[in-house]
Amino acid sequence: MATSDDASVDRLSALPEAVCTRILSLLPTKDAVATGQLSRRWRRRWCRLPSIDLDFGEFSAGQVPSWQSQSSYTTFVDLVLPICASRRSLRRVALRPCSGTWQIEIDRWVRLAMAGRQLVALELDFSHLLTPHHLGKHLSGEAPLRVPDSLEELKLKCCVFDPLGFEPFRGVRSLMLSSVSLADAEFLSRFPALESLVIFHCEVKNGLAVRHCRLRWVEMEGISFEPPAAGCPLEVEAPAMEELSLREMKGSPALVVRMGGQLQRLKVENCYFDQGEGGGREDTVGISLEVDAPALCEFRFYGEPGKECCFRAKSPNLDQYLSSGMLASTLFSCLRALTMEVGLVYEELPVMEALLRSSPFLQSLSINIDNFGEPFVRDLSNVDYEVERLEELYGDYWESFKGPIHCLALHLRTIEIKNFTGKRLEDELARFLAANGKVLTKMAVSTPSAIFSGLDFL
Template sequence: MRKIAVVDRISDLPESLLCHILSFLPTKEAVATSLLSSRWKLLWTLVPKLDLDSENINTLPDDDDEKCDIMFANIVSRVLAQQQCGELQSFRLQWQFGWDGSHLDAWLRTVAARKVKELYLDIHIGYSYDDVENLKLPPIFFSFRTLVVLKLSGDIDIDIDIDIDIDVDVDTPALSFHFPSLKILHLLNIHLAEDSFLRLLCGCPILEDLSFTSEHLEGQYKICVPLLKRLCILETEFNDSDYELEICAPALEYFNFDGYLRDIKFHENLDNLVQAGVYISTFEVEDEHEECFSKRVFRLFAALNNVKFLSFSPSGIEWHSIANIYPSAFQNLVQLEFKVVDRNWHLLGDLLQKAPNLESLVISKGYDFIPSNLCWKEPKYEPEYLSSLTSFYYRGFKGLNDEVEFVKYILKGARVLKTATIQFYKGESKESVPEKLSVFPRPATTCLLRDE
């Protein structure tokens, strides 16, 4: 009786509010509410968001892949046919298909007619269908005039071949895509050829947020997006090919790179850059390639030298031989997060010397699988470049000699430091905390030195 009373009380809410509540549920659960009462029967059809997942909807006991495909396709088609809202806010499709992906054409035509604003496609080929090619998106996909957000992931191929009847500049190919309203574009493990990638971006004139993984990239790629504010590039461990990436994004405010560093060139000064994350892994760099790798890192930081908030994690085994990667002072840098291992202490020291206005320093200690005798070495001169530092945080402190010497050096040089926090490595005995902290000098009477 109590459950019925609660349902009745909720049912008294305005229809618009009920639809808003249902929009937070996957479509399967939203449809299930039609059993609650006559008022709820068609309420889900008014919800402007559809979220359909083949893994959650297919419940056939005999685990017949072909029957599951047919059942899911029928369900999606019926849901779209019964959906009664005038315009769709979002359509999310998570689909593991096997033998037939042809239904996607009709589904995309339907959501395009509903002027969908957000489209999420996460499509994968079943494990038992290794010989099936990536799903090629139908022609209707290439011109979604109302889309504001587009996120694609999985076994999708958006490469298209267009017959061009007129001569065009190589750098400004014919527009094969037309997304005049698109502001956010995320591509996860999508197959992209150079020409298709450039055409795609040219078809997004007001794009502000671009994120992609580069598992399938090989060759030369260009990102020329005048209004782009966020750019995230993730290198996967499966991509062992080299590629070149040219970037022209003068409005960029946020940049993130994670993976093995490729040949990246910025063609505009990033005067608007606020935040950057650089997480570079090194494979075993041979002697003849060491200079080339150093130049790539140097060129990347030259483009980022206006950044205010920087997170840098140089991991891998070859950083001990890499030097002089910072081209000039980071005059605007106020916050630095750095992951230090035995092999990159020198990179941290060099960067601190080039950040005269640094206010916040966060150090995370990593531990190499390969032992190294490299450690922190205190510069011979006074650390005047720490004169603006007010906050210091050290994560993963074990009390090793290089760690102790580094923390002592920071506390000695940071004259206006307000808080210094030492977070001990998990498993480190708390009994040793007072003894290890007692060796640290107090840089100022107002500084709070604490452990976590």
């Protein structure tokens, strides 16, 4: 006769197979495999897990890795990975090996993971290793490693990636690279079906060309162009791309976007190029922009702009573009709202004017003035003297050019200026916008505090 305790065990074991698999999938992989000791019925249930996470962190328990924990992890992976990879139920594999793992062992595990018949997602995280793993270079065998056509999502972290060590990633639609060293400028050609690309804090050794006919979303943050790639522009040629976000890029002097007919959202934030050997602030300049994106709807630029700024203009040089008096009505024809975060120093004014001229149907303009840093100031002892002689040195920029700005004359209805402190350039800009906004219905100006108003121009 079964006891009440036996009935409880039987009740759990009698659950539908799908429910048991779901329960196991919610557990850490190490604990899910341990359920094989519960009873004979549970001995092999973990083999049908749709997802396995082989993380060394589960064996070190947040402590300094020991020889015993490393050995236990290696034994565990050698047991679990071959069994799960041989089953059609496996959809996702995450591998985070420990620091003491041999390169040849890691390559063998990668081969086993790639052998999954229906593998959809693969994550390879080598952040526990003391030195970056050369993924693709140390793979044993003469032929490139076969990649399952079912693989749609690939994430790589902390490695040197050599795509030539693999067959083309024909099915991958989403690629995320974090702290990866890229030596092949054309590595995206190995991903013919790619739609989403995310790159975080990666090193570019031989330049980077984002040329792809299917790519739709691109996000890059913290990428650095290292020698011999330093000084090479970031080239983007993706006719299907809808969104491009670029933050904190270093070592490249320019962003060049060609064939951006579908590009609707563009963000460029804090991208700089060191043009000297001293590494000082005076040697650092913002990147130049050459963008072909007639359908752009949202544009955000934050940081110091480069000298050249071209949006489907005939001349890439900003000064030539402005002096020619051109008013290209097709530029940014979909743009209705524009936000600019600027330090409002004299070198930024041509770029601000270029953006206004390139947005003929702009209806809303927001300018956030950053007064916390002045990257263009070379000698702080001469600040007061230069401010007093500003008109003599530069004159009023907004009164010096010729030709109307289309959006101010016909469409711009709302203007917002934040952190206004009454400095000369701020006052001149505010006066110009207020005087030339022919259809302006609202102009809001806010100051950093209620103590200072500085709104004499009104």
